[in-house]
Amino acid sequence: MTFDKKNLDKATLIQLYKRMLKPRLIEEKMLILLRQGKISKWFSGIGQEAISVGVTSAMLNEEYILPMHRNLGVFTTREIPLHRLFSQWQGKANGFTKGRDRSFHFGTQEFNIVGMISHLGPQFGVADGIALASKLKDKKQVTTVFTGEGGTSEGDIHEALNVASVWQLPVLFCIENNGYGLSTPTNEQYNCKDLADRALGYGMESHIINGNNILEVYNTMDQLAKSVRENPRPILIEFKTFRMRGHEEASGTKYVPQALMDQWSAKDPIDNYEQFLKDEGLLTAGEVTQFKVEIIQEINDNLDIAYAEKPIVSTETVELNDVYQLFDYKETKENSIKKEQRLVDAIAEGLKQSMEKHDDLIIMGQDVAEYGGVFKITDGFVKQFGKDRVRNTPICESAIIETAMGLSIAGLKSVVELQFSDFVTSGFNPVVNYLAKSHYRWNQNADVVLRMPCGAGVAAGPFHSQTNEAWFTKTPGLKVVYPAFPYDAKGLLATAINDPNPVLFFEHKALYRSIRQDVPTDYYTIPFGQAATLKTGEDITIIAYGAAVHWALNTLDKHPNINADLIDLRSLQPLDTETIYNSVKKTGKAIILQEDSLFGGIASDISALIMEHCFKYLDAPVKRVASLDTPIPFINQLEDQYLSRDKFEGELLKLLQY
CATH class of the missing domain: 3.40.50.970 (Thiamin diphosphate (ThDP)-binding fold, Pyr/PP domains)
Structure with missing residues (x-):
């Protein structure tokens, strides 16, 4: 040598x-x-x-x-x-x-x-x-x-x-x-x-x-x-x-x-x-x-x-608390000036205002720069923020999610737009093994938001219509948010970006341009883990999130005689169990509606929680209503048959009669 x-x-x-x-x-x-x-x-x-x-x-x-x-x-x-x-x-x-x-x-x-x-x-x-x-x-x-x-x-x-x-x-x-x-x-x-x-x-x-x-x-x-x-x-x-x-x-x-x-x-x-x-x-x-x-x-x-050091001792509380970095949520209240916005507009405005608030926030994703993303949520962002901060990426979900993790290690925030939530499978490993586990393993947070356009109702078939939140609610270390309304989407997105932990932010594609609401024009936040009770009643508790919330509202509009508590979960991890339990203890009946297929969905966990904590208050079995346990089909008549949307009314009426 x-x-x-x-x-x-x-x-x-x-x-x-x-x-x-x-x-x-x-x-x-x-x-x-x-x-x-x-x-x-x-x-x-x-x-x-x-x-x-x-x-x-x-x-x-x-x-x-x-x-x-x-x-x-x-x-x-x-x-x-x-x-x-x-x-x-x-x-x-x-x-x-x-x-x-x-x-x-x-x-x-x-x-x-x-x-x-x-x-x-x-x-x-x-x-x-x-x-x-x-x-x-x-x-x-x-x-x-x-x-x-x-x-x-x-x-x-x-x-x-x-x-x-x-x-x-x-x-x-x-x-x-x-x-x-x-x-x-x-x-x-x-x-x-x-x-x-x-x-x-x-x-x-x-x-x-x-x-x-x-x-x-x-x-x-x-x-x-x-x-x-x-x-x-x-x-x-x-x-x-x-x-x-x-x-x-x-x-x-x-x-x-x-x-x-x-x-x-x-x-x-x-x-x-x-x-x-x-x-x-x-x-x-x-x-x-x-x-x-x-x-x-x-x-x-x-x-x-090292030998003289005592064996490690911990408690369940310590272990659970170390899964996430402590997030000191600070409320930013909304102003009184509102304008009607679609869900897609509220998300775009919320993202833009967060970019203005956080100079260290980077957006990455396929076609998010000049093109504005396939849903046009980042349209015009390059002109305001420049291509350093609004970055088109190659088609490589895994590397870009890992890049977001690296940005967090170096002290920067990032939002990654998954073109469709279905495509997160190409980056599944870094989500569930890197983003989710790093804080618990060595005290390193992942200050990353993954935007997840999801859901059916647009005849897009098995690779563009999944609602795959249950893959991630199962994984400790991840937060999962799923708004149903423009007001919630804007405020929850601001909170997701403020939160130093990894957040999967689900956005239902069928709601993007079909749901309108008066939304405050300035920047505001909404806390995670607080469900919204949209209707109150004594007959039954209805629990839903995402597009399913609107399906439940439509059903209740058809049956004004049904007095129900309708709970929009808004965030799935953390989950507002207190609101769920208090409602079920009051009504004695619970039905959970989700767009996801039945087996292994979050409705199953919510049902189990209700059985464990509210059993003596129940007057009927807890009912889950979900889509078929098949991949989601493309053509309308098959998609309609697949979805839980049209099954809900019958199951609700049956449970009320129990």
């Missing part, structure tokens, strides 16, 4: 050596503790230290790094106290996840590190968001993100690379090509000579670096980082290296030919660099021994601190 010092001084050369030695010695100790059952799992980076250390050493401390399993050198080079790392791996409170996640699945704003999730690919999209924030703020900073060669097969990776190239984001995309994705060799992972070649398809610069040569890594990355700070652009970097141990220790390395292991063992980044420094007269055997003694002593001292 050939090392080129370039103009590096002795202090830097020795520092790079010590920075590689430290994670190696920590790992050797961790492997002992793993066998002793003192840690639960370990993903070894032995043989790859030059990449983590070289890359991190080239970054500024204020620049974000998004590492993976085998990047212990990132954490140690950023000088995270070892006892905190050891506490993290033992699931203790002084770690970074309060015992809720393990190993390297954590981030820390204190050290500008954003940890991975097991799905790997989302890291690249999140890096896009952090880099976008840096570019918008003209910080002249680089974001660096890691993945392995196996992870590059994931769709999220391709989406994120494309977004970074189109937007010219200052990201260094680092691929550690270490030979195997668990046990699958590279020739079964991809069919090109070098992964760096893929950059050509994205119009992106690329480099191949010997990942076992610390000076080549450091010097090249230092040069690239300096260049990208001045000339923002993404660069794809492939590090050629090898994984000397199993994917994780339990998997072993029996599938690796011994000759290959021997070949890469001879390329050990620490042994070779150590010998180079000795040959150059920069390092002695005595100094190596001294460094090892000092690092081992630091490891043992910090292990003692």
